[in-house]
Amino acid sequence: MAYTRPPYKTFRQELNADDWNTYVRDNFEAGAPAIFTTKGDIAVASDIETAIRLPIGNDNYYLRVNTAGTAGVGWSSFEKAKMTRASNQSIANATTTTILWNSETFDNGGLANPANGRMTAPSPGIFELRSKLVILRGAQTLAAGEQMWLTLYKNGGALIHLDWYTAEVTRDSWLYMTLEGQFIDRALNAGDYYTVTLTHYIGGAVDVAHTSSFFEMERV
Amino acid sequence: MAYLTPPTKSDGNILTAAEWNTYVRQNMIDTPPDVFTQAGQLLIGTGVDSASLLAPGGEGYFLRANSAQALGVDWDVFDKGLVQFAQTTLANSTTTRLQMASLAFSVGSISVNTTNDWVSVGRAGYYRLGWRMRWHRNGATIPDAAYFEAYLYFNGALVSTLCRFTSETALIPNQWESLYFTGHVLHEATGAGSYYIDVFQNSGSTSTFVSGDSMSQLSVMRI
Numbered sequence: 147m148a149y150t151r152p153p154y155k156t157f158r159q160e161l162n163a164d165d166w167n168t169y170v171r172d173n174f175e176a177g178a179p180a181i182f183t184t185k186g187d188i189a190v191a192s193d194i195e196t197a198i199r200l201p202i203g204n205d206n207y208y209l210r211v212n213t214a215g216t217a218g219v220g221w222s223s224f225e226k227a228k229m230t231r232a233s234n235q236s237i238a239n240a241t242t243t244t245i246l247w248n249s250e251t252f253d254n255g256g257l258a259n260p261a262n263g264r265m266t267a268p269s270p271g272i273f274e275l276r277s278k279l280v281i282l283r284g285a286q287t288l289a290a291g292e293q294m295w296l297t298l299y300k301n302g303g304a305l306i307h308l309d310w311y312t313a314e315v316t317r318d319s320w321l322y323m324t325l326e327g328q329f330i331d332r333a334l335n336a337g338d339y340y341t342v343t344l345t346h347y348i349g350g351a352v353d354v355a356h357t358s359s360f361f362e363m364e365r366v
Numbered sequence: 367m368a369y370l371t372p373p374t375k376s377d378g379n380i381l382t383a384a385e386w387n388t389y390v391r392q393n394m395i396d397t398p399p400d401v402f403t404q405a406g407q408l409l410i411g412t413g414v415d416s417a418s419l420l421a422p423g424g425e426g427y428f429l430r431a432n433s434a435q436a437l438g439v440d441w442d443v444f445d446k447g448l449v450q451f452a453q454t455t456l457a458n459s460t461t462t463r464l465q466m467a468s469l470a471f472s473v474g475s476i477s478v479n480t481t482n483d484w485v486s487v488g489r490a491g492y493y494r495l496g497w498r499m500r501w502h503r504n505g506a507t508i509p510d511a512a513y514f515e516a517y518l519y520f521n522g523a524l525v526s527t528l529c530r531f532t533s534e535t536a537l538i539p540n541q542w543e544s545l546y547f548t549g550h551v552l553h554e555a556t557g558a559g560s561y562y563i564d565v566f567q568n569s570g571s572t573s574t575f576v577s578g579d580s581m582s583q584l585s586v587m588r589i
Binding site for chain 2: 177179188206208209254316
């Protein structure tokens with residue numbers, strides 16, 4: 147039922163049944179609160195002199211401008227997710243290896259996939275990604291000049307190195323060390339996905355520890 | 367808000383004074399903009415043909431869906447606070463709670479307890495914690511394989527190992543005065559609770575965790 151602006155009446159011009167039904171009854175019915183049906187409904191303009199009912203969103207969703215929708219605003223959450231390793235992951239020497247994050251700590255918004263270790267943008271937007279790798283030395287000695295680096299990938303292509311370590315001297319006392327970093331990226335399309343890799347040249351395999359290693363993504 | 371649907375009229379029907387007063391006058395009084403009394407109010411549905419006013423929220427608050435509320439929505443803020451640490455003496459080979467001095471600022475339900483040295487969040491949610499810590503050797507000689515570690519806890523449960531530094535004799539560790547450790551982590555707090563940081567160092571002597579505005583801080587932000 148649409149709103150129709152009432153006509154201007156002149157002196158002694160009658161108000162007939164059509165006037166009443168169109169300009170009083172229907173106009174009231176086209177606005178708030180007549181268009182409400184449920185707790186939390188909000189009336190929002192959808193065009194000139196046109197209001198629609200915006201149904202309540204999911205709990206902890208926030209009202210946000212969204213020009214793609216009819217109402218121009220919509221309920222959405224700031225999606226966030228975190229994955230870790232359920233066990234240590236061995237990384238071979240001189241081999242760029244994708245970290246298979248296989249344990250989901252939380253996933254608010256459907257970002258995380260512990261089956262393949264990917265974080266995926268559910269819709270376009272700007273996201274912050276963070277990762278920390280706790281690398282166990284095991285039996286390896288880190289010789290001067292040997293390196294390891296943590297890289298963030300987007301849709302299968304290297305996006306940025308989050309951290310890079312080069313040993314200046316032979317190091318044989320460490321039990322573990324961490325590589326970590328963060329980056330903000332714009333996902334242009336729903337389905338854009340992110341992974342992290344570890345590359346090292348230490349001479350033998352090392353483990354990425356399941357304790358305190360993580361991969362996080364959040365909409366910002 | 368007692369809105370009443372106006373009746374349908376046919377040719378020849380009379381509009382009575384009672385109908386005018388009920389379906390035109392009173393309906394207008396009970397609907398926007400007549401119903402508004404101050405800036406920032408929102409009209410929110412409460413059921414079929416019914417609505418109530420939501421009072422203006424606090425500065426910087428966001429409209430949030432919240433089915434526990436009578437209107438189904440409320441104004442919400444992203445709690446945030448910045449903890450300043452106090453200078454803390456770290457005895458050798460002893461797990462030590464980092465001392466918290468104050469909150470530089472806070473919004474929402476963030477508070478600090480300087481007796482127990484924890485920062486509390488007043489409700490469940492997802493929190494991003496960022497830390498910057500400065501460890502000072504106080505001129506002591508740091509032996510090979512000595513290390514410094516820090517751990518973040520929530521309600522007594524380990525959230526994450528924040529850092530670990532291991533010295534190497536070949537790195538000439540006694541040339542440095544301080545080490546900085548920084549990082550971030552996301553955590554889901556399933557309810558109100560408290561975060562704190564424990565550190566451990568086995569350099570062979572007492573060292574110091576340094577305080578100061580630009581030295582050692584912990585940020586807590588609900589996201």
